[in-house]
Amino acid sequence: MTGKKLYDFNSHSLFELMIKTTISRVMNIGPVQRQSAISLFWQLAITAVGFASTMYFAHAVGANVMGTYFLLIAYYSVLNMISDGGFGGACPKAHQ
Numbered sequence: 001m002t003g004k005k006l007y008d009f010n011s012h013s014l015f016e017l018m019i020k021t022t023i024s025r026v027m028n029i030g031p032v033q034r035q036s037a038i039s040l041f042w043q044l045a046i047t048a049v050g051f052a053s054t055m056y057f058a059h060a061v062g063a064n065v066m067g068t069y070f071l072l073i074a075y076y077s078v079l080n081m082i083s084d085g086g087f088g089g090a091c092p093k094a095h096q
Contacts, residue, residue, distance in 0.1 A: 026038075
């Protein structure tokens with residue numbers, strides 16, 4: 001074997017190498033697929049954070065408070081849907 005090393009562990013950490021490899025792989029796919037993968041990743045991350053926070057608050061405040069909160073959110077959603085009359089979905093440009 002020659003004196004040449006495949007990887008010099010002193011110059012870079014393994015984590016940096018993994019990050020560079022992952023970014024390189026992501027950048028090599030097409031732009032639509034890349035944006036879809038990034039969007040999927042963040043949607044899953046936001047869903048996981050929402051689930052974890054719901055579990056934490058359910059444990060911290062108790063069943064009665066969480067039940068009241070979810071009931072108020074349900075009432076608000078129904079009233080918002082009735083008062084909107086469908087214009088929110090029909091005119092998305094007006095909200096921007």
